[in-house]
Amino acid sequence: xxxxxxxxxxxxxxxxxxxxxxxxxxxxxxxxxxxxxxxxxxxxxxxxxxxxxxxxxxxxxxxxxxxxxxxxxxxxxxxxxxxxxxxxxxxxxxxxxxxxxxxxxxxxxxxxxxxxxxxxxxxxxxxxxxxxxxxxxxxxxxxxxxxxxxxxxxxxxxxxxxxxxxxxxxxxxxxxxxxxxxxxxxxxxxxxxxxxxxxxxxxxxxxxxxxxxxxxxxxxxxxxxxxxxxxxxxxxxxxxxxxxxxxxxxxxxxxxxxxxxxxxxxxxxxxxxxxxxxxxx
Amino acid sequence: xxxxxxxxxxxxxxxxxxxxxxxxxxxxxxxxxxxxxxxxxxxxxxxxxxxxxxxxxxxxxxxxxxxxxxxxxxxxxxxxxxxxxxxxxxxxxxxxxxxxxxxxxxxxxxxxxxxxxxxxxxxxxxxxxxxxxxxxxxxxxxxxxxxxxxxxxxxxxxxxxxxxxxxxxxxxxxxxxxxxxxxxxxxxxxxxxxxxxxxxxxxxxxxxxxxxxxxxxxxxxxxxxxxxxxxxxxxxxxxxxxxxxxxxxxxxxxxxxxxxxxxxxxxxxxxxxxxxxxxxxxxxxxxxxxx
Numbered sequence: 125x126x127x128x129x130x131x132x133x134x135x136x137x138x139x140x141x142x143x144x145x146x147x148x149x150x151x152x153x154x155x156x157x158x159x160x161x162x163x164x165x166x167x168x169x170x171x172x173x174x175x176x177x178x179x180x181x182x183x184x185x186x187x188x189x190x191x192x193x194x195x196x197x198x199x200x201x202x203x204x205x206x207x208x209x210x211x212x213x214x215x216x217x218x219x220x221x222x223x224x225x226x227x228x229x230x231x232x233x234x235x236x237x238x239x240x241x242x243x244x245x246x247x248x249x250x251x252x253x254x255x256x257x258x259x260x261x262x263x264x265x266x267x268x269x270x271x272x273x274x275x276x277x278x279x280x281x282x283x284x285x286x287x288x289x290x291x292x293x294x295x296x297x298x299x300x301x302x303x304x305x306x307x308x309x310x311x312x313x314x315x316x317x318x319x320x321x322x323x324x325x326x327x328x329x330x331x332x333x334x335x336x337x338x339x340x341x342x343x344x345x346x347x348x349x350x351x352x353x354x355x356x357x358x359x360x361x362x363x364x365x366x367x368x369x370x371x372x373x374x375x376x377x378x379x380x381x382x383x384x385x386x387x388x389x390x391x392x393x394x395x396x397x398x399x400x401x402x403x404x405x
Numbered sequence: 406x407x408x409x410x411x412x413x414x415x416x417x418x419x420x421x422x423x424x425x426x427x428x429x430x431x432x433x434x435x436x437x438x439x440x441x442x443x444x445x446x447x448x449x450x451x452x453x454x455x456x457x458x459x460x461x462x463x464x465x466x467x468x469x470x471x472x473x474x475x476x477x478x479x480x481x482x483x484x485x486x487x488x489x490x491x492x493x494x495x496x497x498x499x500x501x502x503x504x505x506x507x508x509x510x511x512x513x514x515x516x517x518x519x520x521x522x523x524x525x526x527x528x529x530x531x532x533x534x535x536x537x538x539x540x541x542x543x544x545x546x547x548x549x550x551x552x553x554x555x556x557x558x559x560x561x562x563x564x565x566x567x568x569x570x571x572x573x574x575x576x577x578x579x580x581x582x583x584x585x586x587x588x589x590x591x592x593x594x595x596x597x598x599x600x601x602x603x604x605x606x607x608x609x610x611x612x613x614x615x616x617x618x619x620x621x622x623x624x625x626x627x628x629x630x631x632x633x634x635x636x637x638x639x640x641x642x643x644x645x646x647x648x649x650x651x652x653x654x655x656x657x658x659x660x661x662x663x664x665x666x667x668x669x670x671x672x673x674x675x676x677x678x679x680x681x682x683x684x685x686x687x688x689x690x691x692x693x694x695x696x
Contacts, residue, residue: 129513136506144497151497213494219459221510222483222561389459390489390569391450397491 130223134230141235158196159243162189163250170255174315174351181314183257184351187343188312190247191275191335195303197240198279199286203299205232206287211400213393215385225385229284236280244272248343257345264342267359271338274366278331281373288377288384292396306330311337315351324353334365407471410435410565410597411456416465418451418621425451427621428465433565438591438598440608443618444691449601450490452618453569456599457487470565483514483521486563486596490570492554496543500534500553501525503542504560511561522560531589532556533582548579555583559590566590568600572607580607587611605684617687619694629683632690645675 145151166189170182209215209228218224251258260268286299309319309327316324316333327333340348341357349357411433418426425448433439441449454460455467458474458481467474472481495503508522515521523531529538532552537545545553551571558566568587572580584607590596602608608615609629617625617632625632640658644651646669655661658678665673681689 126513133506133509136509140498140502140506148497209494212496213489213492216459216489217492217494217507217557220457220482220485220487220489221507222479222514223510227510389454390491391454391460393489394491397493 126223130226131230133223133227135234137227137231138234138238141231142238145235145239155201155239159193159247163247167254174348175318176351177348179257179348180255183251183255184315184340184344184348185313186247186251186255186258187339188336190244190251190343191271191337191339192307192310192312192332193243193247194240194272194275194279194335195307195332197243198236198276199283200300200303201239202232202236202280202283203287203290204293204296205235206284207290207293207296210287210384210388211292211393211396216388216390216393219385219388225381229381232284233280236283237276240276241272251343257348258343259345260343267338267342271335271342271362271366274363274370275331275335275338277370278335278366278373279369281377282369283373284377285373285380288380292399306332309333317351317353328353328365331366331369334362338362338366408435409433409468410437410470411599412466412468413452413456414466416452416455416467417463418448418455418460419463424621426462429618429621429623431616431623431626433597433599435564435597436591436595437613438587438600438611439614439616440612441599441601441616441618442603442605442608442687447618448621449618450569453567453599453601457485457567458482480514483511483561484564486558486561486566488554488558488566488568488571490573492550492557496541498542499538500540500542500545501529501538503553504528504556507557508560514561519562519564521562523562528556528560532586547574548576551575551579552583552586555586559596562594563596565597565599568598570601570603572602572604580604584610605682605687609683615683617690619691624694625686625690629686632686633681633683639681641679643675643677643679644673646672650675
């Protein structure tokens with residue numbers, strides 16, 4: 125079976141790269157800094173209350189941060205991996221190998237999913253231990269599962285599309301900067317209902333808001349829905365919004381990736397390397 | 406297997422207003438080692454990348470292992486080996502791990518005649534990296550990295566191997582070892598090889614046939630000996646008499662030395678006859694073309 129053979133190669137690839145990630149702490153350290161800062165911020169926010177309730181703001185924010193981590197790990201993470209691999213010629217190597225591109229993509233999806241889910245579990249464990257009000261119920265776990273699956277689908281393919289479009293790592297800020305703005309209007313660190321209406325509208329355009337909302341629905345007591353838009357977790361809308369973003373990503377990623385791969389050649393990789401050397405000089 | 410591994414007819418490549426390849430024709434026969442020579446910017450890498458299927462040509466007909474490279478699928482890809490000018494991928498992988506992983510892609514393309522992939526340990530030994538098998542790729546020296554690139558290029562036992570300036574940056578010993586490796590591949594594996602190089606001694610040593618590319622055209626095509634003979638029958642004769650050194654260029658080296666022997670007999674010492682080598686031929690051809 126061809127498909128099975130390629131899937132196995134991709135999973136093996138992802139497995140090896142994951143092991144490398146956890147073997148070399150220098151590589152892992154940068155991806156731990158942000159979550160560590162987040163946890164510290166959340167611990168500080170623990171003493172504050174969600175406006176109009178006695179619920180800890182830190183506990184409200186923890187699930188939102190889990191939602192945001194999908195956008196970071198799934199989208200930004202994949203963009204970074206792809207751009208760096210393009211620069212190093214990993215993609216060209218994949219192109220020179222039979223079935224290499226397909227296995228490469230499966231490998232990247234494996235790495236991005238695994239790191240995002242590992243981050244989710246760690247944050248969740250900290251949340252359950254140190255943040256009163258954060259809890260896991262059976263229906264909550266079901267919600268958590270489908271939001272996580274859709275979250276990966278909504279972010280990873282989009283990350284592949286954006287990563288294919290970026291010519292080199294110097295353009296990474298072009299994708300990273302809007303993230304700050306989007307997280308500010310996505311109700312991650314403060315209830316979105318306290319923002320101006322037009323900002324709420326912008327926030328709801330992007331998957332980050334819906335990921336945060338879905339995670340809050342999964343991990344917080346029902347009465348906290350009162351600080352959300354319409355006073356509800358709006359799970360059908362969460363599903364719809366994330367599904368639409370998934371479709372967008374799944375529809376754009378294959379052709380954009382194929383176009384990028386078609387243009388890869390030894391001369392292009394060498395050209396980029398020369399430019400990188402010039403930049404350093 | 407067909408007798409012709411690759412066929413190129415009227416190949417043209419145009420970047421903007423510049424014709425990098427201006428209608429080139431050549432064949433590579435199965436089992437042959439062909440060296441593509443030429444000045445920088447002559448289109449060597451472009452040609453090889455078109456044949457590898459990495460670059461779309463502007464015009465002309467190209468067939469590699471019976472397939473147009475622009476439409477070559479994965480089974481076609483599995484029959485090729487590619488060693489580019491410079492690789493720096495997979496720096497975090499270990500040598501054995503990377504070769505084993507990349508070899509696995511070829512397993513489903515094995516045929517009754519060709520078992521794929523190469524056994525990892527055997528391949529590592531073949532390229533002389535046994536001591537580095539457990540090292541991270543990023544920690545290899547330049548020469549070791551290049552040998553790994555060659556190992557990756559041949560891990561699927563390619564029927565046609567592309568080597569783009571394989572020994573650039575090698576020290577003389579690494580170069581000699583690499584040449585022995587290529588000889589072993591072509592002798593025991595019957596691989597067909599297309600290589601580009603700036604080292605004319607290397608081309609002379611490895612290639613059955615040499616193509617010289619200049620100004621987007623092939624200006625010479627033949628075995629190193631044929632090219633040297635075609636260009637010039639002239640040789641340089643050097644000798645010593647009573648400690649004095651003499652040099653004489655001649656078209657008739659054999660009869661000239663016969664005269665020398667007749668004239669000086671025992672007094673003639675340190676006799677040398679030097680024919681034009683590939684480097685002389687190359688320089689002359691390129692100079693001729695440029696005028």
